[in-house]
Amino acid sequence: MSDEIRRNMALFSIGSVMKLTDLTARQIRYYEQHELIVPARTDGNQRLFSFNDVERLLQIKALIEKGVNIAGIKQVLNPVSKDSEDATVITDQSGVKRKELDDAQLHKMLKRELLTGNRRGKVSLIQGELSRFLNHKS
DNA sequence: TTTCTCACA
DNA sequence: TGTGAGCA
Numbered sequence: 001m002s003d004e005i006r007r008n009m010a011l012f013s014i015g016s017v018m019k020l021t022d023l024t025a026r027q028i029r030y031y032e033q034h035e036l037i038v039p040a041r042t043d044g045n046q047r048l049f050s051f052n053d054v055e056r057l058l059q060i061k062a063l064i065e066k067g068v069n070i071a072g073i074k075q076v077l078n079p080v081s082k083d084s085e086d087a088t089v090i091t092d093q094s095g096v097k098r099k100e101l102d103d104a105q106l107h108k109m110l111k112r113e114l115l116t117g118n119r120r121g122k123v124s125l126i127q128g129e130l131s132r133f134l135n136h137k138s
Numbered sequence: 139t140t141t142c143t144c145a146c147a
Numbered sequence: 148t149g150t151g152a153g154c155a
Contacts, residue, residue, distance in 0.1 A: 029143090
């Protein structure tokens with residue numbers, strides 16, 4: 001669990017993130033405007049990204065390449081409180097939590113689509129690049 | 139030099 | 148989204 005801490009601690013400049021994600025600074029800032037990511041700031045108002053942010057950016061990139069728009073990406077990335085909209089739960093003949101179930105399945109479906117083809121390949125590639133970047137650091 | 143915000147193509 | 152201006 002303390003892994004979360006480190007993931008959110010490592011900080012990169014937007015320039016590093018650009019190289020790591022192949023996104024332009026413009027895109028990165030654009031995604032931030034749409035709340036797809038929420039990087040921290042330095043004293044000089046400089047953006048600081050964590051490993052989590054980088055991974056998030058890579059997911060966003062993958063989704064965009066699949067033709068998903070900002071709104072769609074928000075749905076996949078934003079954990080929209082698990083129980084903040086149970087007001088519209090349908091109570092049909094089969095069950096009581098119809099809507100909730102559908103949301104969960106949809107979310108899982110989208111996530112799977114996003115990661116289809118590189119369950120491990122892309123991730124390890126990313127980590128490899130991160131390591132190379134951190135070690136070379138020249 | 140790099141990043142930032144803002145505005146226009 | 149890209150690009151350029153003017154700052155810090």
